[in-house]
Amino acid sequence: MTSWSRCNISMFVLSKQKIYLQKMLLVLVTLTLKLSLGTTRVQLGILRKKQIPEWNQVFAFSKERIQASMLEVTVKDKDFVKDDFIGRVLFDLNEVPKRVPPDSPLAPQWYRLEDRNGNKAKGELMLAVWMGTQADEAFPDAWHSDAATVSGADGLANIRSKVYLSPKLWYLRVNVIEAQDLMPGDKSRFPEVFVRAILGNQTLRTRISMSKTINPMWNEDLMFVAAEPFEEPLILSVEDRVAANKEEVLGRCAIPLQYVDRRLDHKPINSKWYNLEKHVIVEGEKKKEVKFASRIHMRICLEGGYHVLDESTHYSSDLRPTAKQLWKSSIGVLELGILSAQGLSPMKTKDGRATTDAYCVAKYGQKWVRTRTIIDSFTPKWNEQYTWEVYDPCTVISVGVFDNCHLHGGGDKAGGARDSRIGKVRIRLSTLETDRVYTHSYPLLVLHPSGVKKMGEIHLAVRFTCSSLLNMMHLYSHPLLPKMHYLHPLTVNQLESLRHQATQIVSMRLSRAEPPLRKEVVEYMLDVGSHMWSMRRSKANFLRIMGVLGGLIAVGKWFDQICNWKNPITTVLIHILFLILVLYPELILPTIFLYLFLIGVWYYRWRPRHPPHMDTRLSCADNAHPDELDEEFDTFPTSRPNDIVRMRYDRLRSIAGRIQTVVGDLATQGERLQSLLSWRDPRATALFVIFCLVAAIVLYVTPFQVVALITGFYVLRHPRFRHKLPSVPLNFFRRLPARTDCML
Structure with missing residues (x-):
């Protein structure tokens, strides 16, 4: 086998085949004991009683650790007192040939060993030395000079690059339909039966059956996550709750997942009856008693049409x-x-x-x-x-x-x-x-x-x-x-x-x-725990909402300035545009999309040049209070003293109260809209109904362009024609009843 030594040289090359290629020195060694490159020395393993030893090791030296222009490969004979020098091979790094993948590997060749005086010594060494890149096939398995302090197989395994594959995940759907001929221990009472399902460390249970008989029914779905290869079976246990903290097992069954049907769409699969087994204690030993009369009816399948979410x-x-x-x-x-x-x-x-x-x-x-x-x-x-x-x-x-x-x-x-x-x-x-x-x-x-x-x-x-x-x-x-x-x-x-x-x-x-x-x-x-409560995240999400609404708020402020004639020239132009759109309504939608197109083209020159990354200001992490951070890093359940938990609970109640008020205000506005026609306030509803009748007649006999022009000019009227008091429609709306007076 071979050994490789590489030294990095800072050079960046872009190509269609690779994102980057960085040149380095590669040394292919078949027989050797020691590599020396300046102050960096590598001692290979010792092979005893072998005249032709081989070391299956790969090496790589980083440029920063190279402090010499010569590569020295030394062969020694291990001794208890002092290692005997056998010979060495020297290489001038300036004379090393270059090779860029996907070129064919450089063939190794034999080199005569030399003694310390440069004379020929006994033995030869097979080497191949060239300048390559980290794209070479042996690079991932290389020993690197950055890991010079790590020794042993475990240490090397812990520092090398590796590729892992997530297990293939399935959703397992267990539809518990019914059971048949259950035999509770106490026949004088109505059984309260439920089904407990266990898959690995996942445990789910159905509700207690409403039919309190020996033939209970549930028709309830239980969902699990299963991973290939399926190592553990699905264990189902039919149990009777005989007391508040006591259940009696009426039967069990184990179902290997290898034989479960796999569903790819929403079409239902066939249900099956499974025999329940009961374990009894006889003379201190646990024995299995098969009850063929007791069965459970279920529909079990591995769902292949879902994506199993393991990330947010x-x-x-x-x-x-x-x-x-x-x-x-x-x-x-x-x-x-x-x-x-x-x-x-x-x-x-x-x-x-x-x-x-x-x-x-x-x-x-x-x-x-x-x-x-x-x-x-x-x-x-x-x-x-x-x-x-x-x-x-x-x-x-x-x-x-x-x-x-x-x-x-x-x-x-x-x-x-x-x-x-x-x-x-x-x-x-x-x-x-x-x-x-x-x-x-x-x-x-x-x-x-x-x-x-x-x-x-x-x-x-x-x-x-x-x-x-x-x-x-x-x-x-x-x-x-x-x-x-x-x-x-x-x-x-x-x-x-x-x-x-x-x-x-x-x-x-x-x-x-x-x-x-x-x-x-x-x-x-996988961002485990990202769903936990955090004051910092709550603030960040609130600011995100305000940022989204900021555009609408800005448009509203701009329109308010138009209506109040802050800039008379702009207001006149808006009047002209409004007049054109009312007289030619077919131009409304083309004008809107044209404006959106122009805005998109205008923002093109400010497009992001780099992919976005973590933003501390957006996350509210740059000014978070220490107590809020301590609360975020607290365990669940909490491990803090009672007085701190009480203070945080009171703070949470205060914030939740404000949120509750805002949600209540939104609900109030919606209920006032509903009360327009609900006759909860007979006089208000009567006024609104009469207004609707008059409006229907007026809008029928009046051209739409006239109504639109009058409405638009009224909204854009000059401030001297405006009043500081709220308008009549707004006063009427605020007087409508809501359901807040019915709440405790």
Whole structure:
């Protein structure tokens, strides 16, 4: 087998095949024990009692660690006291040939070993040395000079780049219809029967049957999340509630999911009867007693027409249904180059000094990637490239940066150390121009109990290549989620519960990989806990609403200035435009769309040049109160003292009271509209009915253009014809009754 040594040289080349290519030195070694490149030395493994040893190892040296112009490969004989020198081979780095993938690999050749004086020594060494790039096929498996302090198989496995796949998730629908011939222990009472279903760590139960007989009925759906390969069966237990905290098991059955029907659409599947088994205790031993007379009637299927949500719908990276038969063809390719990071914050202390061992995790669709760990560097350089197939442009790729706390077995020694968060970046594909390479540095922001903190910057290269522009444009007319989400929608509570179960399954499966993608990393990438209450998020969402309404408010203020003749020239022009539109109503819609077109063209020159990233001001993280941050990072249930919980509860009641008032005001306005014709106020309704009759007659005999002109000129009248008191219609509306006087 071979060994590789590479040194990075800062050069950037863009091509249609790769987002970036960075030149480096590659050394192919078949027989050797030691590599020396300036002050960097690598000791290979020892093979005893072999005249022709081989080491299956791959090496890479970064440019920053090269402090010499010569590469020295030394062969020694291991001894207990002193290693005996056998020979060496020297290479001048200036004479190394260049090779750019996808060129064929450079063939290795034999080199005669030399002694320290430059004379020929006994033995030969097979080497191949050339300048290549990180796109070479052996680069992902290389030992890197950045990891020079890591030793052992576990350490190397923990720092190398890896690709992971999320498990294939299904929604499992269990429709519990009825049971037959149940035998409760106490036959003198009416049974209160329900069904408990267990799948792994998920437990759901039906309501207690309304028919309190030995043949109860439910017709209730229970939804679970199941992952391939199906390791655990679905266990159903029919139980009778005999007391407040006591249930009696009337029968059980276990159903392997491998044999469950799979449904791709909304058509119902056939229901089946399942025999219930009862376990009895005989002489201290648990024995199974099969009751063929007791059965349960159910309809069970794996739903392939839904997309199992394990991410928030606001930034989901995959929207395809579970069943592969329902997938559409891909519309393009996403290429991500994780280049480097700058100014990372120290995350831990090692040997009395601050350090950071950084690695990146990127998630899009079912594919997770993890870069190699750069040891002890605040400016790590990964230069790794990954690709994904894209099926929908309205998806988001997430890139997170973490500090590796599990080197040298650190996770075990530290009593369960967790990889620390350094920051995260989200990029929505629909904000990218096709076939354009974006190289941009994104700030890494993390919210701590002490406030928001910038942990550094990450440099990414992103390109979204579209295979068919027509197909991509056609997708904008399709529903965002698969059809089953609209034909048979799940409730909000169901979706939240199922998403929680899906994230737990994904984090558990990926943490069992080798090397593991740990639970804290997966949960951070999937934004677990983002639905929890946060004062900061509530403020941010309120400001977002005000920002959306800001345009309407600005238009209203502008129109108010027009009506009050703040700028007489503009008001006169509006009068002329209004007159033209009333006399020629067929120009109204073309004028509106023409204005929208002109506004869109006008804003084109201010279009974003880079994909958007985390915004501290939008998130209200730059001025959040410390107590609000402490509340956001509190556990659920709370772990704070009673006096703090009481203070926060009172504050929450105060805020909820204001929200309640606003919601009540909106409801009042709606109820006043309803009361116009409800005769709750007979005089008001009579006045409104008479007004409607008169208005119908006047509008019938008066041309529409005249009515529109009179109305418009009245609204745009000069301030000297206006009164400060509210208008008659507004006074009438405010006097209408609402249902507030009926509330307790």
